[in-house]
Amino acid sequence: MYLRHLQVGQFRSWELADLALTPGPTVLVGRNGQGKTNLVEAVGYLATLGSHRVSADAPLVRHGATQAVVRAALRKDERELLVEVEINPGRANRVRVNRAPLTRPRELLGLVKTVLFAPEDLALVRGDPAERRRFLDDLLVSRTPRLAGVRSDYDRVLKQRNALLKTAKLARGNALATLDVWDGHLTELGGQLLEARLRLVADLAPYVADSYASVAGPGADRAALGYSSTVPL
Known part of the structure; x- marks a missing residue:
């Protein structure tokens, strides 16, 4: 193309x-x-x-x-x-x-x-984890377009869940009655994204190692790529 x-x-x-x-x-x-x-x-x-x-x-x-x-x-x-x-x-x-x-x-x-190379790419190593997650998710959607819907739904559910928690502080009664429902949706969608990220990182790892070796030369340490999560894997 x-x-x-x-x-x-x-x-x-x-x-x-x-x-x-x-x-x-x-x-x-x-x-x-x-x-x-x-x-x-x-x-x-x-x-x-x-x-x-x-x-x-x-x-x-x-x-x-x-x-x-x-x-x-x-x-x-x-x-x-x-x-x-x-x-x-x-x-x-x-x-x-x-x-x-x-x-x-x-x-x-x-x-x-x-494929875009730009000065902003430095945020992948200098920025916070959100920048790296965004990069992975953009790549996921490019490789598997259906994940765009999962990503969009996850962001929507997360915003609605956070809005519920904020309003619950001011509301009376059982304002958190639907929290379990939102938690369930968030867990399901987040699990799909996490699984896809792990597969993507595993697929990218050998290319990262080979590319680094071609630049660093013989005798250099081998580059490794991994994914750390607060969720037990």
């Missing part, structure tokens, strides 16, 4: 950008602050429906605009795909593939494949 054409409208600093691309390396050259990284971010958004720089969609929309659009034509084997994402902060985003709307935006996940 390769990206044949990219168009963005009202995305970050770009009012409109239209790029025709060819197979092979493409180098974007320009002064600082001209929007080169914004174009890379737009391509990454098609693959993950998220940004590697911010956690919300609002900063992706150009100042003064109400929505942003990222449109890309991709060639996979002999098949042509047109992917369009309409980013609407505060409202539901819209996604179309070959002009046909998708029922849910996350149905796009797994269709566009990208």
